[in-house]
Amino acid sequence: MSQEIEIEYKNLLTKGEYDRVHQLYPFESVEFMEQTNYYFESDDLKLRSLGAALRIRKKNDQWTLTLKQPHPEGLLETHDSLSEHEADLWIQNRMVEKPNVGKQLEELGVSLEDLKFLGSLTTRRKEIEYKDTLLVLDHSLYYDQEDFELELEAQSKEQGKSVFSQILNQCNIPERETDNKIKRFYKARQESE
Template sequence: MSQEIEIEFKNLLTQEEYQRLYQLLPFKSVELIEQTNYYFETNDLLLKQHGAALRIRKKNDQWTLTLKQPHPEGLLETHDTLTTEEANLWIQNQMVEKPNTKPQLHELGIEVNQLRYLGSLTTRRKELDYKGATIVLDHSLYYDQEDYELEVEAPSKPVGQDVIKEILDACDIPQRKTDNKIKRFYKAKLQSE
């Protein structure tokens, strides 16, 4: 599918809270997935000004270019599959236009040749299906930072809100305003410069 609406809820965790959730739910029984996000932006931060983000994700030897844009229900994600060669070109600032993301970028007034590679973030992820949602425990590494996060991906806002509240309450974890990974990545990048 080239487009989808992503409805997700996030909560940053301490390492101890991460371990508590890992023990409470059957995360031991699921495979550890390692994925790397490669982020892109224009020199004048046009994507950020539109509340959008662009990344390439390598997961299970598959490369996917994804543009995330604000949507009333969550985030509109537009995807294109990349070959390894195309992904490497992007990372070397030799962008290749793709059929799904190109028109979306054009709507934002962004040409592919304006984009620049910013850096990467690697996540070690465990996923479970839980009460009609997908719950995710992430341990992410970027620049000299690492963080822990609970994500709930849900078919609707009410389902997602109920599931994350139930899990946080069960582990006595406070709800925290949590920026998405790209915002945390930007913050770390600025601190490192």
Template structure:
């Protein structure tokens, strides 16, 4: 099964903080990737009740469906690779069951036929390898919202936290309680209804 544990640290940034980090770290200024996340949930929010989230990510020529679930070390991510036609079917609420994700959903008592497309979030992402972590600067757009975010992905909590604290200190950025993208997406969606 295609699974991994995601250990990450996040902090929302102001546009000025984002620009300072973009200029102060060795990012290639004109090099970025565009990706779009398409989010799904049941009418009665069963995924949210389980602390889980489901998305399809379109990045370049690839489409990946990912289920994120709580895990003691971070988040357990379960993946299925799909194609554009399958993604389209999911967005039209006619998605076919996927081998890895369906198994995880069924363990939570969720029928994939009950999932509905909620909307999308587009991100312009810049990434660098930095002190045995991946440092990411994201600029995201969803509903009427634009936000900027620092993400540190690491193989261990200790390493990730060290780099996270160092960068916040180096760029004089206050630590902010930062919800993950899907939570921010849900809140913006509720406000737009």
């Protein structure tokens, strides 16, 4: 099964902090990548109540269906590849069964028929390898919101926390409680209704 444990650290940034991190680390040498997340949920917010989230991500003309679930070490991510046609069907609320995510949804008691497309979030992203981690700068747009975020993905919690703290200290950025993108998306969606 296509699964992985994601260990990541996040911190929302001001535009000035974003610019400072961009200048202090070798982000100038990499191009922006654009990715769009398309989010899905049931009317009764079953996935959210379980701490889970379901999205399709379009990145580099590749479409990936991903279910994220809580895990003791971080987040368990389950993936299935989609064709562009299948992704379009999902966005039109005509969900296509996929083996890996389908199995996990079934275990959670969530039916494809209960899911609906909620909306999308687009991110301009830069990624660099740094001290055996992946360091990411994101600029995201959704509804009438815009935000800037620093993310770090690591192989272990200890390593990730250490490197992330060093970066925040070096850039004089306070650590902020930061919701993941889907939670920020939900909040913006509720505020727009």
